[in-house]
Amino acid sequence: MATDATILAPDPDNHKLVHLQLPCGHFTCRQYSRLTTAARGGHRLGCEECREETYRAQARAIGWTLVGLATDKTGGYRRYAHSCGHQQDVAIVNVDKNQLDCAGCGESWVSKPSQIYLFRIELVDRPVLKLGHSSDPERRLFQQLGPAARDTGEVLRAIDMETGHAALVAEKRAHRTMRTEHPEWVVPREEFAGQINTKSEIYEIGALEFLLSLMDEIEAEARDDKASASDPVEPDPEEPDPEPE
Incomplete structure (x- = not known):
């Protein structure tokens, strides 16, 4: 009651x-x-179906369609389809606030080419690694990450990605793997604060080979995705030929 x-x-x-x-x-x-x-008033008995309907309505209001759960089952994300037909995982809060761009037809960093990078940076007591994504890794390293990066930074590797969205998804997956499988390589923020202008995602130098192997996987996946996208689509024999435009 x-x-x-x-x-x-x-x-x-x-x-x-x-x-x-x-x-x-x-x-x-x-x-x-x-x-x-x-x-007792501690929380509400939320309804999953009503919640998903709210997400569907938010998506419809800005020209998107809710497809379902995100591909990696991340709780705060869902998979959406844009009116152009492209699908991508997006944070629910970004859909609610209309702070998103289509990686298929948009004009922002989300849809433009990007790169996954790996930097080596010298702290006052030891070298560390930074994994991230940027459309211009060298500018990111030498102009945006602070004095340690500007004076000692080195680009160890960079992988081309078709879109900023694809780069962001791959980067987040790699960081999740690092936190889950190798938390001992995660450098606490207080150990690099004031030397590198970032809040997290700095790793011990011992993680180098593992990070390079993650980048190998990202590069192979990106190559496979690009090849699949370029494969010719055979017409459905059951469908009539389309009318010429």
Whole structure:
């Protein structure tokens, strides 16, 4: 009663779960503990279907269509299709605020060529590595990252990417891999603060070979994507030939 939800039945396979009908009419399953917390005012019993419908409406309002979950299942992202037909993963908040550009037909950095780079920079006590993306890695290194990068920086490698969006997706995936598989190589911010103008994504020099292997994978994937995009599309034998324009 306190949540305006209706308890239908306990879950037959898990004694901690209960099946509910939410005030909006949709059905869901929740832990008893979450139901209790909601009844006490700790949080709302949100509806997944209503939430996704809100995301669909936000997308429609700016010429996009919600496709579904992001390809890497990241919670704060969804996959959207632009009116031109191009699909890409976008942060939900950016769709809500209309702060996005199509990587297929747009004119911003998202749709323009970019590069994944790997820099070596000398701190006062040791060398470190920075992985990132930029349309101009040398400008990024020598003009934007501060005195340590300007005086000691070196571009170890740069990979061409077709779009800024593709570069951003690949870079974020690489950083996630580093944090998950090798947190010991992540340099804490306080150890480079004041020397490199960035908040994170600085790694110990010992990560060099692993980062290069990640870049190998990114480069191979980008090459495969480019080859697939250039493959000729065979006409569907069941479809009539299109009318000439």
